[in-house]
Amino acid sequence: MDQRDRYFLFLDESGDHGLITVDPSFPVFILCGVLIHENDYYKIRDAINELKNKLWGNKLVVFHSSDIRKCNKEFQILFDLEVKKEFYESLNNIIKQSDYTVFASAINKEEYIARYGKLGNSVYEISLSFIIERTVFYLDDTPTNNNVQIVIERRGKKEDKKLTEHWQKLMARGTGYISPERLKYLGLKLNFRSKSQNVNGLQLADLIAYPIARFVIDSKRANPAYDLIKGKIYNKGDKNFGLKIFP
Numbered sequence: 001m002d003q004r005d006r007y008f009l010f011l012d013e014s015g016d017h018g019l020i021t022v023d024p025s026f027p028v029f030i031l032c033g034v035l036i037h038e039n040d041y042y043k044i045r046d047a048i049n050e051l052k053n054k055l056w057g058n059k060l061v062v063f064h065s066s067d068i069r070k071c072n073k074e075f076q077i078l079f080d081l082e083v084k085k086e087f088y089e090s091l092n093n094i095i096k097q098s099d100y101t102v103f104a105s106a107i108n109k110e111e112y113i114a115r116y117g118k119l120g121n122s123v124y125e126i127s128l129s130f131i132i133e134r135t136v137f138y139l140d141d142t143p144t145n146n147n148v149q150i151v152i153e154r155r156g157k158k159e160d161k162k163l164t165e166h167w168q169k170l171m172a173r174g175t176g177y178i179s180p181e182r183l184k185y186l187g188l189k190l191n192f193r194s195k196s197q198n199v200n201g202l203q204l205a206d207l208i209a210y211p212i213a214r215f216v217i218d219s220k221r222a223n224p225a226y227d228l229i230k231g232k233i234y235n236k237g238d239k240n241f242g243l244k245i246f247p
Contacts, residue, residue, distance in 0.1 A: 004147040004187070006038040009103075009135060011128070011152045012205035014065070014213040019118045022109045028216050031127035032209035033103040034201065035135055035148075040099040041201060047098070048200040051090045055083065062195060063091075063203040065210045095207065095228055101138060102208060102233045105130040106216040106245045115247050125166040129175050130244045132188070136178050137241070138234050139186065147187040153202050154194045164190065208232075216245060 014030040016023065036044065049059040061074045071078045078084040105127035112123065139146045154160055167190050174180040193199045211225035234242025 005142075007139075007146055007148045008036050008038065008041050008201055009131075009148055009150045010034045010036070010199070010201035010205040011131070011150065012202055012209050013124070014206075014209035017122065017124045019109060019113055019123065022113070026213070026217065027109050028213055029107040029109060029123045029127070030209050030213040030216065031105045031124060031131060032205050032212060033131040033135065034100050034205045034208060035103065035138070036100040036201065044094065044098045044100070044204065045200045047094045048203070051087070051094070054090075055087060060198065062198055063200075063207060065206050068207075069210075091207075092228055095204070100204075100232060101242065102212075102229060103131045103134045103138070103242045104209070104212045104233070104244070106213070106243065108216075108245065108247065111247050122162070122166070124163065126246065128163075128166070129170060130246070132170065132183070133175050133177050134234060134242055134244065136182060136186065137236065149189055149191055151191045151193055151199060151201060153199075154192045160192055212243065216243075 011031060011033050014032065015026055015028050017029050048063070052059040052061050052063075055077065056074060067073050068075050068078070078087060107123040107127060109123070135148065139148070152163070155163075171183055171188065172180055174183060193202060208229050211223055211229065214221065214223050215226045215230075233240060
């Protein structure tokens, strides 16, 4: 019988993946992948739900980085400084103490356009290929056989169709470093989820993506949220192998 450890790879983005215009204050696109063993994910999911129940009285609220930072929507309760303190202390503990590994791809859009033009390949698809490669490298070093379920938030019919087509090509051809046979052996499968399904793994990826983007934009700027998660980024030897900045 084929005994495999099951992992989830949750993917979320920060920044606009379009190349027509570039926001000078946020000139990057980040795709962030959070790889979590199935057993560890259920612990993280339950811990986040416990925090939601404690502060909102239910687990229906969706943690979204932008809304949290701006105290929008349900996060207006964070205008209460005591509630804000409790929220961030609890959330930071979950982020810091949980077991997961981060893989992120950052596209410097201005440099990308200068090199490849505005009609170059989709930066989302390029980033996805980078993350899949590094996830495979990471799993190569684990002692067990693995199965990976990739979870992505729905972005729209057109975008999802285009991504599915890219995924099918990726699985058929592999990447520059990973053969299609290695990809197929891992049982990699795309799973699209809507925001209304309230998937805590996707929300964790969203919370991690933004501080990585800020680090890429200005690595010297104070970034306590990045300091919290930088130890979770995949390292191979002495190299920060889990953060790919392109080009």
